[in-house]
Amino acid sequence: SKMTVKAVKMPCTSANVYTKVPDGGWGWTVAFAFFVVEALTYGIIKSFGVFFNDLMESFDETNSRISWIISICVFVQTFTAPLSTVLSNRFGHRLVVMAGGLLVSTGMVIASFARSVVDMYVTIGIVSGLGYCLSFLPTVTILSQYFDKRRSLVTAVASTGECFAVFSFAPAITALKEQIGWRYSMLSVGVLQLGITACGSLLRPIVIREQEEVKAQPPEESTETKYMLENEQTCTSIESIDSGVDITTSPSNVPGKTKAEPKSEEPKQHGQNPVENNSSPPEPKTKLLDFSVMRDYSFICYAFFGLFATLGFFAPSLYIIPLSRSLGISKDHSAYILSAMAIAEVFGRIFAGWVLNKKPIRKIYIELICVILLAVALVAFPFASGFWGLMICSVYFGFMLGTVAGTHIPLLAEDDVVGIEKMSSAAGVYVFIQSLAGLAGPPLAGVLVDTTKNYSSAFYSCAAGMVLGAAFLALVRPCKTGLCHHHQQEQQQQQQQQVEESTAGPPPELPDDFIDMDIGKAENSGKGSDSV
Numbered sequence: 449s450k451m452t453v454k455a456v457k458m459p460c461t462s463a464n465v466y467t468k469v470p471d472g473g474w475g476w477t478v479a480f481a482f483f484v485v486e487a488l489t490y491g492i493i494k495s496f497g498v499f500f501n502d503l504m505e506s507f508d509e510t511n512s513r514i515s516w517i518i519s520i521c522v523f524v525q526t527f528t529a530p531l532s533t534v535l536s537n538r539f540g541h542r543l544v545v546m547a548g549g550l551l552v553s554t555g556m557v558i559a560s561f562a563r564s565v566v567d568m569y570v571t572i573g574i575v576s577g578l579g580y581c582l583s584f585l586p587t588v589t590i591l592s593q594y595f596d597k598r599r600s601l602v603t604a605v606a607s608t609g610e611c612f613a614v615f616s617f618a619p620a621i622t623a624l625k626e627q628i629g630w631r632y633s634m635l636s637v638g639v640l641q642l643g644i645t646a647c648g649s650l651l652r653p654i655v656i657r658e659q660e661e662v663k664a665q666p667p668e669e670s671t672e673t674k675y676m677l678e679n680e681q682t683c684t685s686i687e688s689i690d691s692g693v694d695i696t697t698s699p700s701n702v703p704g705k706t707k708a709e710p711k712s713e714e715p716k717q718h719g720q721n722p723v724e725n726n727s728s729p730p731e732p733k734t735k736l737l738d739f740s741v742m743r744d745y746s747f748i749c750y751a752f753f754g755l756f757a758t759l760g761f762f763a764p765s766l767y768i769i770p771l772s773r774s775l776g777i778s779k780d781h782s783a784y785i786l787s788a789m790a791i792a793e794v795f796g797r798i799f800a801g802w803v804l805n806k807k808p809i810r811k812i813y814i815e816l817i818c819v820i821l822l823a824v825a826l827v828a829f830p831f832a833s834g835f836w837g838l839m840i841c842s843v844y845f846g847f848m849l850g851t852v853a854g855t856h857i858p859l860l861a862e863d864d865v866v867g868i869e870k871m872s873s874a875a876g877v878y879v880f881i882q883s884l885a886g887l888a889g890p891p892l893a894g895v896l897v898d899t900t901k902n903y904s905s906a907f908y909s910c911a912a913g914m915v916l917g918a919a920f921l922a923l924v925r926p927c928k929t930g931l932c933h934h935h936q937q938e939q940q941q942q943q944q945q946q947v948e949e950s951t952a953g954p955p956p957e958l959p960d961d962f963i964d965m966d967i968g969k970a971e972n973s974g975k976g977s978d979s980v
Contacts, residue, residue: 454899457662457663465655465656465657466654466655466656466657466820469593469594469596469656470594470595470654471594471595471596471597472594472595472597472598473594473598474652474654475591475594475602477650477652478587478590478591478594478607478651478652479591479594479602480606480650481587481589481647481650481651482587482603482605482606482607482609482647482648483606483608483609484609484647485545485583485587485609485644485647485648486584486606486607486610486613487610487612487613487645488549488583488607488613488640488641488644488789489552489580489583489584489610489644489968490580490584490610490611491609491610491611491612491613491614491617492556492614492617492637492641493518493521493522493580494613494614494765494790495546495613495614495617495618495621495786496517496518496742496766497618497765497766497767497768497769497770497786498556498617498618498621498622498625498769498783498786499621499630499633499634500514500766500770500912501769501770501773502625502630502896503517503565503568503630506630506748507565507624507902508566509565510894510898511770511894511897511898512891512894512895512897512898513565513894514565514894515563515571515766515890515891515893515894516565516890516891516894517569517573518566518572518766518890518892519573519887519889520569520573520574520577520698520887521572521573521576521577521580521800521893522574522577522758522883522887522889522890523577523790523883523884523887524574524577524578524580524581524732524883525572525577525578525579525580525581525584525879525883525888526581526758526879526880526881526882526883527880527883528577528578528582528880529581529585529875529876529877529878529879529880529882529883530580530876530877530878530880531581531782531876532581532585532586533584533585533589533872533875533876534586535582536586536878537872538590538690540653541586541587541589541590541648541651541653542648542649542650542651542653543648544586544647544648545582545583545586545587545644545647545648545651546583546644546645546648546649547582547648548577548578548579548580548581548582548583548586548644548648549579549583549641549642549644549645549646549647549648550579550583550642550645551576551578551579552576552579552580552583552638552641552644553579553638553639553641553642553644554575554576554579554633554638554954554979555571555572555574555575555576555577555579555638556572556576556634556637556638556641557635557639558571558575559571559572559576559634559638559861559953560631560632560634560638561631570663579644581879583644583648584855585875585879586604587647587648587873588607588652588857588858588875589871589875590653590654591603591606591652592652592858592861592871592880593656593868594654594866597805598805599803599858599861600800600801600804600805600811600858601802601804601805602801603801603854603855603858604797604798604800604802604804604810604854604855604858605612605797605798605801607797607853608793608794608797608798608850608854610790611790611791611794611797611846611850612790612794613790613792614765614786614787614789614790614793615787615790615791615964616787617637617792618783618787618790619783619787620782621633622779622780622783622844622904624636629860630710633837635907636658636665637716646891649659653679654771668776677689679807681925682769685755696812721967730779741870741873741874741877742877744866745865745926745927745928746925746927746928747860747865747866747874747877747878748927749919749920749921749923749924749927750878750920750924751877751878751881752866752881752917752920753819753856753917753918753920753924754856754879754881754882754917755876755881755884755917756883756885756913756914756916756917756920757819757852757856757885757910757913757914757917757918757921758830758882758885758889758913759885759888759910759912759913759914760822760823760826760889760910760911760913760917761849761853761890761916764826764829764845764849764906764907764910765786765789766890766893767893767897767903767906767907768782768785768789768838768842769782769783769784769785769786770903771829771838771903771906771907772785772835772838772905774903775832775833775834775838777835778839781835784839785835785838785839785842786842788839788842788843788846789845789846789849790846791840791843791846792842792843792844792845792847792850793846793847793849793850793853794847794850795847795850796846796848796851797850797851797853797854797855798848798850799851800814800818800850800851800852800854800855801854801855802857810925811855811859811862812859812862812865812879812921812924812925813925814920815852815859816846816918816921816922818851818852818855819852819914819917819918819921820918821848821851821872822845822848822849822851822852822914823911823914823915823918825841825844825848825849825910826845826846826907826910826911826914827907827908827911828841828844829841829845829904829907830904830907830908847881851859854860857875857878857879860874860875860878865924865928872940885913889909889910889913892909893905893906893909893910894906
């Protein structure tokens with residue numbers, strides 16, 4: 449059957465109603481918007497390391513205190529994820545992302561005039577951090593709704609925006625700082641981030657109504673068949689003229705179906721237009737935030753995986769340039785190392801999307817392998833020496849980071865975790881739980897660097913978090929199939945008992961005149977025999 453589309457009015461915008469996931473169409477435009485949003489959010493966050501030494505010199509601060517800028521930003525971004533989910537469900541993804549773009553740009557522009565590191569905490573940490581949350585999460589959520597079979601591949605490719613941003617922004621900002629200074633460079637970045645608002649305007653909402661809901665009612669003989677079964681229970685038949693029942697196939701004569709007559713006839717009139725038939729029943733009320741996912745053991749394990757894995761997401765990008773400088777590598781070559789990491793991450797994301805798009809495949813196990821290899825990459829950094837040693841480690845780390853960073857949120861839509869129906873709420877709760885690691889990760893690495901006077905300790909702390917994340921990720925699938933299987937069986941048994949109790953109730957209702965007519969016939973026949 450052909451996919452039918454109908455415009456439906458929604459709050460603040462209009463939506464397209466599809467009978468099935470389009471797997472394309474306007475989804476390609478949404479994918480492009482997500483690409484740009486990734487570049488202007490996470491791409492800027494990962495490129496912020498180019499300002500690190502400038503801020504330490506300008507404000508005369510330590511590594512730890514400067515690290516708090518990104519830490520607060522990531523914490524606010526992840527901590528306010530449920531707020532992003534609520535606002536998106538209430539006002540739509542488009543308006544929320546546009547508002548987030550304005551906040552991101554405003555915070556970065558004001559930060560360029562900061563006079564202390566505390567000013568940076570407020571502008572970039574709180575204002576831009578909230579904007580990052582309102583921009584990123586609704587975009588990746590609506591993109592997952594536009595695709596089904598190609599979801600993993602499209603999301604992975606679109607998420608390479610941050611990689612291209614790091615690859616291009618790191619050398620560009622470094623060169624720009626040499627010309628106009630770090631303040632005007634940061635101002636330029638803030639103006640560029642206004643592009644998030646333009647991308648938000650492209651996020652057209654989508655409503656999926658499956659074809660199962662619009663299938664035509666069973667043919668007319670089903671009514672007659674049901675009626676025959678009911679007559680069999682009363683030891684009569686359709687051909688019996690002594691039953692006293694007026695035999696027709698009309699639902700009005702079926703016991704207990706008199707009130708259902710208008711509903712049974714209506715689908716036959718609109719069976720050829722499934723979308724219009726769907727528009728007649730009232731829409732179910734959508735929850736702004738569904739916390740029932742917290743009762744799912746597989747989601748809890750997956751959330752802990754995200755909590756610990758986040759420790760290894762941001763710190764390496766922040767400390768790769770200071771580490772290279774401590775090894776005697778020049779500023780230009782240090783920027784090239786960061787760019788090489790970004791290029792490798794592009795290939796990692798595309799590779800992960802291509803692999804996860806294969807069927808049949810258990811995606812959660814592929815993710816686990818990538819997380820373990822990412823932990824190995826983090827351990828390899830302290831053993832690097834010289835430009836090429838650090839370059840090899842950065843390329844390997846970037847590739848493995850791409851396989852994990854581009855897939856860990858879209859995997860929430862898989863049945864092994866929560867499924868596509870609960871992804872919006874699950875993504876908000878999941879990113880919210882990540883906020884603790886986002887807040888503690890970079891400062892923890894900074895404290896270790898200040899204590900040990902060695903940047904290698906920062907990478908060791910990230911590797912430890914990644915190993916813990918891999919342990920929880922390994923428990924996701926067993927919780928879904930093994931540990932929770934007993935609980936599911938109990939629920940099924942309870943449902944079966946309820947069904948049996950309902951079926952063992954009183955016999956089906958008969959027409960009021962059913963017995964009277966038979967008694968009347970019996971009396972008439974009795975009188976006739978007496979007279980004989």
